[in-house]
Structure formats: structure tokens, C-alpha cells
Amino acid sequence: MCGIAGIVDLQQQRRICPHALTRMARSLVHRGPDEEGFFIRPAFGLAARRLSIVGIADGQQPVFNESRSVVAVFNGELFDYPELRELLRQRGHALRSHSDSELLVHLWEDFGEDMFPHLRGQFAFALLDIPRHRLILGRDRVGICPLHWSRQGDWLVFASEIKALFASELVPRAPDPKGLDNVFTFFCMPGRRTAFQGINAVPPGHYLRIDFGTVEHSPTVQEKTYWDFSFPDRGQEESPSDPAGLTSAFDEAFGQAVRRRLRADVPVASYLSGGVDPSLVVAKCRQLNDAGLSTFTARVSDRRLDESALASGTASALGCANQTVYCDQQTLVDIYPQVIAAADCPVVDPNAGSLHALSRAVHDAGYKVVLSGEGADEAPDSGRGLASLSAGCMVH
Incomplete structure (x- = not known):
């Protein structure tokens, strides 16, 4: 596993505090003890703590597309990454590493929000499209890799673990009684709610599309479904006769x-x-x-x-x-x-x-x-x- 984190000013007017981002990354060292990497611009910052498993020598994060206009941090593994690498090479992309995380930015270039059917594995990632002023927070189909986020005014903070959100010092620490009730009722944390007020989980099979504010438009945060369980209707089941x-x-x-x-x-x-x-x-x-x-x-x-x-x-x-x-x-x-x-x-x-x-x-x-x-x-x-x-x- 790896750890990812980030801070975004949705209005693109304030500078990110690099110390806050560093604190968030250091709180995730146990998830990624091998390396750390940062991408910081005036209105947004991404951080990654890496546990190197694939592309050990050249798989540093964040990862970029050829023009460095798209950047991503990634936790997890894309299990069919050799096949995806070949597909992207055939489509003309220049791959700089042997890691699976780099494939995200090129899949985004070619498919945009339709990239998710191409992702087979366990993952949580943040992908920033700088020219489009857009951030994507995506999570795998069944929620193996965690991803949490919180909006505090026009600050949006996200991370693999809640403790990293607190490390930013932008998110207040307050329990959510309804979230705690979920734990003792269902023995788990189902859905979006967590044990803390104002902190949400990206649901399995979903992604957030965050569009930053501009002179003409206010910022928006939209949750979208890309996958759900599909069960056959009566009469459409696989036949048990064989x-x-x-x-x-x-x-x-x-x-x-x-x-x-x-x-x-x-x-x-x-x-x-x-x-x-x-x-x-x-x-x-x-x-x-x-x-x-x-x-x-x-x-x-x-x-x-x-x-x-x-x-x-x-x-x-x-x-x-x-x-x-x-x-x-x-x-x-x-x-x-x-x-x-x-x-x-x-x-x-x-x-x-x-x-x-x-x-x-x-x-x-x-x-x-x-x-x-x-x-x-x-x-x-x-x-x-x-x-x-x-x-x-x-x-x-």
C-alpha cells in the first residue's frame, strides 16, 4: 500500500502551505516507507508516500503526462498493467517508467472520465488536470483502498487516512455520533459517513469530480458512480445444469x-x-x-x-x-x-x-x-x- 494526500483551494486564490502538506505525508509514513514526493503550485498541492512494488527503480510519484499538464498520485496496483502499457504505447504515448501508476495520466488523456473501465485492480488516486482546472478523486470498485476527504469552506483536503486530514490542521476534530452508531450497529463504516463530522469517504465504485472556481463559475464537487454490483433478473441466471x-x-x-x-x-x-x-x-x-x-x-x-x-x-x-x-x-x-x-x-x-x-x-x-x-x-x-x-x- 501507499499513502496519498492533498490540499486544494477551490477558488484558486490562496497558496498551499508546504508545511501542512509535509505533515500530511509524514502521518502516512507507515503506508509508504520507501519514498515521498510532492507537487505544489500556488492553489493546490499533492503528496505521495510510496511502498515500492512495481517499477521499483523509476516509479517515483507524483507522475506526469508528456507535457506535465496532468499529474497524479496513486495508491494500489493495476493488475493488468503490462497489457495497459502496451495499449498506451500503441496509441503513441511515451512512458518514462515501469510503474503502473504512470498509466493513469495517459489513460486520462485518451479517455477522460471514461477511463475507469480500463482500471482493473485495487486503487485510490488523485488526478489533477491543470488546464481544465479539475481534480478527480477515484476509488476502486469494492473499496479495498481507502480515500477520505473534507471540505472546509473553499479548502478541500483529501488523504488515504483520516489522521492525515487532521495533520493538515485545516480539518477540526469532532466525533460524528451517527457515524459511531454505524460502527456499533453494522460492525463497520458503510457508505460515505465516517466517525468524524465533516469527513467523508469516497464510496467504492465512485469518484469525485472537483471543478475549481473561475471568474465565471463557482467551484463544484460532484460524486459520480462508475460501477455497481449487477445481479441477473429471475430467469437470467447461469444454469446450474452443467x-x-x-x-x-x-x-x-x-x-x-x-x-x-x-x-x-x-x-x-x-x-x-x-x-x-x-x-x-x-x-x-x-x-x-x-x-x-x-x-x-x-x-x-x-x-x-x-x-x-x-x-x-x-x-x-x-x-x-x-x-x-x-x-x-x-x-x-x-x-x-x-x-x-x-x-x-x-x-x-x-x-x-x-x-x-x-x-x-x-x-x-x-x-x-x-x-x-x-x-x-x-x-x-x-x-x-x-x-x-x-x-x-x-x-x-
Whole structure:
């Protein structure tokens, strides 16, 4: 992950304080410990903290188009960046780096706001079109990468994390009771609302189009949808009469998804529990790549909930080097303040503490990228055919 931040005067009349932008960037060092970069002009400023994964040597941010009229900062990864690079080269663009983040500015040149269907991955970005006096804040389809913003008069401040907004000293710190109610009602922060007044999240599958004020026009902030879940109408569902065909189609799509996520200029590891979803991910990794794979498993003290023995058996069967991280009750209590600081809101799910401990172990082992089966139970665990697929992955 990386961290991005920025400050904009919507009326384009006041200068950005470089110290405020620096404070915002420094509050995100944990997201991007490798490099930092800034773009500052009188009425706007962008900042990036980079965790270098793709294009390590030449992927510095911010990134620019050929004429430097479009500039962007980016968090995440575009999984099909090799194909996008070739497409843009064929369209006549000169690419200066090997990073995926540079592709954004050229896609904007060619497609404008229709660029989003070309973005396949997890991302949050800010793109500034200087001649058009326009800023785009975009977030991936399911909200893997965070992006928050706040409007204070004619100041617009945005960042990957809320703590960076506070670091600007332009955003007041005040709790939002309705946002806190969401946490304790839904166990998460759904939608745009956050735990703080005046601070919003860009929703998944959406982007903000911010047009700066001019002599003729007032500034505008518009939220737009570029993607949403689409479910078939009754009678239009995939037919279950061919389970072998459905399993084969899933295997192909699943393999392509895992293959794309293994694209990195650094080693990749994986979380592993005793569940179907992470086991499938690790099995597919081993099927696609003969190189060794390191896996990380949480061990809890309650034997009824502990899956570490199952995970260890899976790792052994697949030839993975598995590291077990002990997460007893006291460990979760001790780590809880760090979980709150990372989430920028109360966290009700104790599993978040285990994930935080696992992430720390991954970092201590020298890895920057780790795969996860989070949120995947509904797909792999929904049929016997997919259970046999998992076994097939392990055998082959």
C-alpha cells in the first residue's frame, strides 16, 4: 500500500502551505516507507508516500503526462498493467517508467472520465488536470483502498487516512455520533459517513469530480458512480445444469485473478487459515508458480476456533514455509490501540487484531505484498464442485 494526500483551494486564490502538506505525508509514513514526493503550485498541492512494488527503480510519484499538464498520485496496483502499457504505447504515448501508476495520466488523456473501465485492480488516486482546472478523486470498485476527504469552506483536503486530514490542521476534530452508531450497529463504516463530522469517504465504485472556481463559475464537487454490483433478473441466471462447466469457468477466472496478483518486482507471501478460500489461493499460487511460497497463520488460544493445525497441514501438503503467529487474548488486548489507530475508528471485530498481528509478522519477515482470501467464502464454499477444484489444485 501507499499513502496519498492533498490540499486544494477551490477558488484558486490562496497558496498551499508546504508545511501542512509535509505533515500530511509524514502521518502516512507507515503506508509508504520507501519514498515521498510532492507537487505544489500556488492553489493546490499533492503528496505521495510510496511502498515500492512495481517499477521499483523509476516509479517515483507524483507522475506526469508528456507535457506535465496532468499529474497524479496513486495508491494500489493495476493488475493488468503490462497489457495497459502496451495499449498506451500503441496509441503513441511515451512512458518514462515501469510503474503502473504512470498509466493513469495517459489513460486520462485518451479517455477522460471514461477511463475507469480500463482500471482493473485495487486503487485510490488523485488526478489533477491543470488546464481544465479539475481534480478527480477515484476509488476502486469494492473499496479495498481507502480515500477520505473534507471540505472546509473553499479548502478541500483529501488523504488515504483520516489522521492525515487532521495533520493538515485545516480539518477540526469532532466525533460524528451517527457515524459511531454505524460502527456499533453494522460492525463497520458503510457508505460515505465516517466517525468524524465533516469527513467523508469516497464510496467504492465512485469518484469525485472537483471543478475549481473561475471568474465565471463557482467551484463544484460532484460524486459520480462508475460501477455497481449487477445481479441477473429471475430467469437470467447461469444454469446450474452443467456443474462441470461452471467449475471450469470459475477455475479459469480464479486462476487469472491470482496470476495477475502475483505480478510484482518483490517477493509475494500469503495468509493461510484452515478455510477453503485462503487454501484455494495458496494452492493456485503453487500451481502457477514452482517457486516456494511463504504463508502466515494466526493461532488462537480457543481450540474450538483455532485453525492453525489445518493451515499447517495445508502448507505442508503444498510445500509452503508456514509461520504461525500466536494471537491469544492478551495479544489482542495489547494490539487493540494500534488497530484503532490504523482504522481511524472504533473496531468491533476482534479478528482485526489477528490480522494486524499477521501483517506485522509479514513485515518483520521482509515482505511487502501478501495475498489474502478475505471476503471470498461466498464463492469457493458454495458447492461441492469447488471443493473438488481445491483438491485438484493441491494435486497438480
